[in-house]
Amino acid sequence: MLLLDVSSLSVTYPGAVKPVVKDFDLKVREGEFVGLMGSSGSGKATIIRSIFGNLPAGTSVEGTILFSGTPMGAHRWWRDISLVPQSSMSSLNPSFRIGTTIEETCKANNVDFSHRRICELLDVVELAPNVAEQFPHELSGGMRQRVCIALALACNPRMVVLDEATTGLDVLVEAHIVAPLDRLRKHLGLSAILVSHDPRIMSALVDSVVSLEEGQ
Incomplete structure (x- = not known):
């Protein structure tokens, strides 16, 4: 089943002479992981912002x-697609504390929460229950990134967008991020877009790769 269908997307920022993204297509099916690769300035961030409807006022789309x-504008998409930022x-x-952050995320999206649910989300990303009592500065970069994935999963989305989520992390930490996502795909049919320039992540996780150059 086709879940996300981006067709002939062109985006021009206010005052710009030419579009930063031009005639871009992207299709993601249920249970599919698609990689989005491109150098800095290739338009990756603009595509993600377009999907989430987070473009500056006056932008031509x-x-x-x-x-x-x-259509995304008419869809209750916030519960169905979530973002893991860089x-x-x-x-x-x-x-x-991490537990409070997860609780507030659930409240903001009208999702039931409990201490058990918080522990379940942490377990999905291979973090111990006591992490719920810690503050962000007490965690390593890799642990914080896994917390962000847990937050993204709190609303039981059908799709997750990971925006350079493993940038700056070592190989072992990357494995702790990749493994839970792969399990969720196999067991729950989770779909994902992985924005990255790291071929290791792409080869380990995605079904197909879309390469982007100068917005196309």
């Missing part, structure tokens, strides 16, 4: 973005 056959430290509230 042409083409269509459908999720389960429904910078885990800036994504986590330094004043909140």
